[in-house]
Amino acid sequence: MQRRTKIAVLGAVLLLVTGATGSAMAYGTDSHPHREAAALTGTAKLYRVAGDDITFSFDAHLAAKDNANPLKATGTFRWSHYAANSEGGWAKAKVDCLLTGGRVAVVSGVITDTDLTGVKGHRVGISVHDTGGVDRLGYSWAASEDMGPKDLPKCISAAPFEKVKKGTGDFRVVPWQPGF
Template sequence: MQRRTKVAVLGVVLLLTVGLTGSAVAAGSAAASGVEDRPQREAAALTGTAKLYRSLGDDITFSFDAHLAAKDTADPMQATGTFEWSHYLNGDGAWAKAKVDCLVTGGKVAVVSGVVTDTNLPDAKGTRVGVTVHDLGHRDRLGYSWATTEDLGPKDLPKCVSSAPFEKVKQGTGDFTVVPWQPDF
């Protein structure tokens, strides 16, 4: 082997050795200090928008932007965000927006509750409502706490209470995403 080739090979080997040793030392230091390079994921989330299927052609839309921070993993009532919905048929209908006050998820199912902060429904402002979502890809399902009542239900509805996800999402509109909650109990 020529001398220049030997020097070049030796230089590459030396650089690789130093690089690998430095990486191992840095990784060992991070592990020893309990610090990781990757960010911690949020504890739970429900996001997305979809229209519900109704054979009469009702225009019903639900949208969610609800999150539980990693630091609050033990307390789902620290969830933040909003959700909103609207229901129109032949130009008549209503809409509402709620501030999230609880979010619990398990697998691909989420239950979120919140207090109505803005709406065109009479006497609905200040009412707590709950919604359940089952994230099934493009076949998502949804349920809501007022499913069996004439209006949005009782003003004293507990946090994170809703009904089973009995409604079907209109084909091609479901994009709900549920981040499963994994509490450290």
């Protein structure tokens, strides 16, 4: 009888320790110091009736140590847009700001590499809504015929108005917890 009691107590202690450790890791407390403060990752194609090939990819991160300053975000994002006749281009930007809330992210960056004329050095912003189904995306140049103003403020974009092509979106947004 005494042996059964010891085994039951030991089992209960192990369950409590395992549960507490798992809960702490899930919430990103100090027992899991590598959790990012915010992130936007993934790739998707936009849906267009005309059949344009439009792809956006993100690898943007805000380290936990920089939680108080989304302007310290790092990484890159890139996109390409080719019409059915193969005309179009691509660009890559270096991240300079990342803000996330729930399943929505806004990232901005400066174009560092591209085959488009006259846009290298321009800041652009992109928004993503990670719906868990058909994701959505928006971009700062939506209402303009070019990439927009070179001096666009950091972390500015249009609402995520475009639908991602079904079956292509794997965006993942890590929500920011600013702590104020």
